[in-house]
Amino acid sequence: MEAITTRTTGQAAMTGDQSAELAAARKSADRLAIALEEIGFDVGQEFPALDGAVSREGSAVVRIGDVQPDIADGLASALTRGMVGSFLVAPRQDRREVDHADEERSSQAEQISAWVEDIRKSDGGRGLAFHIHNASAMPVYEVELPLPGRPGEEEPRSESVGLVPPGQTIRRPAPAEWLGTYVAPEPAKIEFTDNVGRRWTRDERGTLSRAR
Incomplete structure (x- = not known):
């Protein structure tokens, strides 16, 4: 033509x-x-x-x-x-909207944290607990706390937490043997799925990354 x-x-x-x-x-x-x-x-x-x-x-x-x-x-x-x-x-405006949506998704993941801290048990003794905090406005799902394997164990262990509602902190018992080396609150490794289905992991140093 x-x-x-x-x-x-x-x-x-x-x-x-x-x-x-x-x-x-x-x-x-x-x-x-x-x-x-x-x-x-x-x-x-x-x-x-x-x-x-x-x-x-x-x-x-x-x-x-x-x-x-x-x-x-x-x-x-x-x-x-x-x-x-x-x-x-897509026009450039549509691309900006997609980029903004990606930022919002990672923004939720950045508001999820986990740490180990000592607690006072009901019997008055000391213990350790995982604290999983969701500071975002939406729940996160399939939350797991990977644990180091014990001697002789071949399969990795993990503590399954499930759903953590928005604005809440969930506690789960930490291994009792950790109490002997506990000094102060420290980050714990956590894996979770955000509200749009993306899988994330935050390691013991607090570094956030997409789970593979």
Whole structure:
């Protein structure tokens, strides 16, 4: 389909409909250029003919023009990996909303913590307890406290906690043998699932990461 370029001089005046189609074509071409730049292409050098235009039938088109074989191969690889799917479909505002949603998800995970602290038992003696605190506004699920294996044990152990409601601290008994080396409250390893189904782990140093 042959297209009518609009960035050259000396051509006939466009109708109102053609002007609207051209504006739409240029907007789409600009979005495509941004997407290509985002994934590492130099649009000015590698896609110099990328432009919006109006076809002779009067509809908006985006012209990409001739590209070098290695550039085409690079674009094909990016498409195959799915790296540009969201950029080619969603406008920039949609991408910001997705990024914001990801930040909110990790924000909940950052508000989940666990530590070991001594307690006074009902019989008056000392003991140790895990404290699992959910400072977020939503519950977390499938909470587990991995424990070091005892001598001779092949399978790793864990204390299953289940659900921790928002704004609450749940306590679970810690191994009694830890009391002999206890000095002060310290972080405990914890694994949990956030409110959108992502699995997280926080290690004994308090470092948060996505569970594998």
